[in-house]
Amino acid sequence: MVTGDANYIKKFNRDIILQKIIEHGFISRADLSKITGLNKATISVQVTDLLAEELIYETEQEHTTIGRRPILLSLNPKAGYVLGVDLDYKQIQYTLADLLGNPVMTDMINLETDNYEEIIQLLIQQIKNYQMKCPESRYGLVNIVIGIHGTINKDTNSILFVPKYQWSNKQIKNDLQKDIKIPIVIENNANLSTYAERVFYHYNCDNLITLMISSGIGAGIMIDGKLQRGYHGYAGEFGHMIIAPEGEQCPCGNKGCWELYSSESILIKKIEEDQQRSISYEDIQQLIDDQHQKTLNHFNHFINFLSIGINNIINIFNPDIFVLTSKLLSIYPDSVNEIEEKLQSSVSQYGKIVLSNLDNHSCVMGACAVAIQNFLDVPELILTPPEI
Structure with a gap:
């Protein structure tokens, strides 16, 4: 049993409910109650809030038996969008995805420079372009995660060393957030790839x-x-x-x-x-x-x-x-x-x-998955493998 103050318990219940809705794809309130162990009143209150936030939506299940058709809950994938970035040597890969990790736009940009300041400006410009191209939604572009082919400080804010670029001790998150006000996370590319494999295939x-x-x-x-x-x-x-x-x-x-x-x-x-x-x-x-x-x-x-x-x-x-x-x-x-x-x-x-199965998209898809989890604030994420 989870104990604590009322706000903590409410948030904990919300996170678990949202996680189970994502995991099952379509699920009824009654099944949510069985799976989570939460009573129907708690489920009802949380679902009402999530519907008001447009993070989930309701559909009636089709069936041929007599009686009321059950109402199923699903995550609204188009409530917002995330951007995954793979900053590799001489090229940057971008993937804009919805909240279920389905790619909406993917681009590969070749780099003519290895100068840190120039690449930062290019990243800022491209992120702003994606922000403008983002499909209309309640929350817009909600989170950005950038994969770095090098070592990252444990606080995931700064680069320690990127051998191919010879970059050392770069405050990349701070440099980007001077112009980008969307939350940004910096992570090692291999860590993101591992996260993608776990979330999409090997959960x-x-x-x-x-x-x-x-x-x-x-x-x-x-x-x-x-x-x-x-x-x-x-x-x-x-x-x-x-x-x-x-x-x-x-x-x-x-x-x-x-x-x-x-x-x-x-x-x-x-x-x-x-x-x-x-x-x-x-x-x-x-x-x-x-x-x-x-x-x-x-x-x-x-x-x-x-x-x-x-x-x-x-x-x-x-x-x-x-x-x-x-x-x-x-x-x-x-x-x-x-x-x-x-x-x-x-x-x-x-x-x-x-x-x-993700091939050279594993870093950006892992970045998208981390960004989704950060925005939804769920303890664990299981997503259907994307069509790439």
Whole structure:
């Protein structure tokens, strides 16, 4: 039983009711009472308030039996909108979504600069554009979450370090909120991807690791249902785990970092050197289909080094589900099987390794999910996978 002052109890009841409405999609007042253990009078008062706020709506269920048709409650997805941002190296991905996480608009903007101040101004301009483009609704654009490919302070307000940009100690939230008055949260991109996997696909998994393989390598770590950030917020920076002592020089200052051998950008660079041209994912897919031997050799080298790091992570965390988020792995046949064949240690234990269904949208979709949860203020969120 929850005890406390009246306002606390009222808010607690509201959060649980709203959470269950989202989770079930359509649910009656009577079923809400059964599931939450709250009496019908409490349910009625809370539902009346939520209807007045336009956060939920009522529909009559169709049925063929005699009698009154039951009234079902649902979240109103168009009461407001959220913006997820993936600030990667040389490009920014934006997704505007409704309150059920359904994408409304998605854009990819290429960057011609790595200057922090210039990128901040571009972010401000783009956010304002989305604010103007936002469909008409009760609350408009309600929350913004930005994924950073680097380390974030535990207060999720500032950047500690972004290796690709060489940004250190940037007060990014404050710099944005000088011009943007909508609530903003800054989070590590891998943490957001892990949150997306939990909310959209693996909501019964409490021990989950998501490995982001893109311009670098980062991981989101969830243990006992909680994201692990570490003391300073550095947890999950596995791309800078040293796997080749005295190896190649990394921008972080060390030598032989994992992402110098197993990031997508490194693999693409090697294939481009062979092809002597810029290539797209479609080009790489064609090379694979054509059984181009040099390309296959590069993939084999890539997967060998990738498996070494995955083995280390499994030994440390013993995850239930290990999600790999990589466009290149998704187009390479049997990539997961090849990785698992290289994990021969009798010590390494895990539940299963899977490829992400969200592909390179996992960060922005995780950002949207965090933004929805922040706005609705519910303790837990379960959403239907988006159509991307």
